Amino acid sequence: MSIHRRIVLASRPTGFPTVDNFRLEEAPVPTPGEGEVLVRNHFLSLDPYMRGRMSTGKSYAEPQPLDQVMIGGTAGEVVASRHKHYAVGDRVTAMGGWQEYSLIGGSSLAMLQKVDTRQIPLSAYLGPVGMPGITAWYGLSQIIAPKPRETVIVSAAAGAVGSVVGQLAKARGCRVIGIAGGAEKCAYVVEELGFDACIDYKGAADVRALDARLAEVAPNGIDGCFENVGGMGLDAVLGRMNPFGRIAVCGMIAGYNGEPIPITNATAILRMRLKVQGFIVFEQPDTVGWAVAELSAMLASGRLRYRETIAEGLDSAPAAFLGLLQGRNVGKQLVRLV
């Protein structure tokens, strides 16, 4: 019986998580029963939503149970199958969790998906054509729904979601502004992804300083905002929104460790007749086909660019995840297992 490695949640964080909240274990590689599939995971996806699952409390999802394998998206290869729709050698994505091998059966089969890696690399199914890309597509096209020449702003612009939002908005003829942390990320966002401008929030001491930068780069105001962060950046953006602006709230990473992140500039919602809408992409299955079609076509033709930050080996996952929460990655944060 062969052995593989997996990472479980050992304890719940108070404030910012540490590597001690996780524990590396060994376990037998499972054998698929009737109707089950064994997948060898090549890549783990690390995503900000995982921080929310580490805590108890009112959220849209159940918390991650203690002492069980950390939840997470994976991409890999079928290595044993007793399910008629999957064969050894199939490339698949799944919610396989932080482990080297995943047994997929029962309800987890719903998330097991064969993917075509002839034109699109396997890891991209965890990034620009996977959950982050579909999230970007939904918030931009279904909530912000920008018209050509409108100004759209995106926070965490160098991240897996934000980078796709901006490129989709450019493809729709918008002026696109990013907000990101650090000169390197801002250069990437403008030079490689084609945004019109990018504001380094680390160079802005307070809301007033951010507001002054926004006035420079968005002289006609802001019509759409794709919000990944919350807090000071959102307050500054609210002050520059045009009438009937739309704010798609995808994340509020500024508050993921329990800090309160009030919207100080709330009266802007009324004064400017804004729509502020939170969403979770998993809940929008009807539009996934449209999203994947547009994203795949753009990616295959070179019009959708992306970067990956790759940590090597399962044991690097906790530190890589903490780095993600601190914004150390550019583009999609992955862990490579094979």
Added chain:
Amino acid sequence: MSIHRRIVLASRPTGFPTVDNFRLEEAPVPTPGEGEVLVRNHFLSLDPYMRGRMSTGKSYAEPQPLDQVMIGGTAGEVVASRHKHYAVGDRVTAMGGWQEYSLIGGSSLAMLQKVDTRQIPLSAYLGPVGMPGITAWYGLSQIIAPKPRETVIVSAAAGAVGSVVGQLAKARGCRVIGIAGGAEKCAYVVEELGFDACIDYKGAADVRALDARLAEVAPNGIDGCFENVGGMGLDAVLGRMNPFGRIAVCGMIAGYNGEPIPITNATAILRMRLKVQGFIVFEQPDTVGWAVAELSAMLASGRLRYRETIAEGLDSAPAAFLGLLQGRNVGKQLVRLV
């Protein structure tokens, strides 16, 4: 030449307004020229939005100019006309301002509207079938769009807008909760308007106390919120919203004197995938016909109840307006001139 009285904005308030911000003047009653109409005002409408106009600053409307007649809706009777569509004796509504006679011509003709007072009293065209009623209809039916058995909550529930929101929601089969200030208003809201419950915010010391009351009266959570106030009440409501809840932001009277009224519980927008949308009823002309049809039919058949708080005489308008801002009125605040 006869003389009439009018009230102008004498100075801009710092913080809460006072009667000294207004000045009573006398002026000649104007004579209509070609294409103009002279209206004798029977009622002035007093509304919270006027507080915003008294200040300069970023808003959806131009500020009220100093030394000019205060803006405001009016209902009255045509006493002289050189416009072929209007005859002496016609009952009309207009944006006539705080004065006894109004000359309507040019662009102000767009807001001059003949009304039928055979089944509906003239003053109701400033209340349940006027701007407040249409505002209620729009926010409830077009933004909240509640389904039967959903729970809808309304702040300033005893006011001109809130009272209509709740009755429209009851007509749609909802469970309806009001928030109002004082036992008398709450009794009116439940016993006379037919709301299922009403919370007296003056009896709740903080967000936690309000939350406990909400848990009692909305045991299944809240699906729709019609927000007239903002501040602590909105924060408490946010904590009880169900997934995919809708919040129509009609007013934030808690912040009209320049106080910051942050949304502390902002992460609820993401966690519960809420839609929070500000609106101004003037900007939605397409739906006014539908609104008036439903409101008039309900009113004529006795299914839409309302109260008026009436101040007597033009000189009572400033104090009555300050009372409105302090919540002293029940239902629609009017000034009777005739």
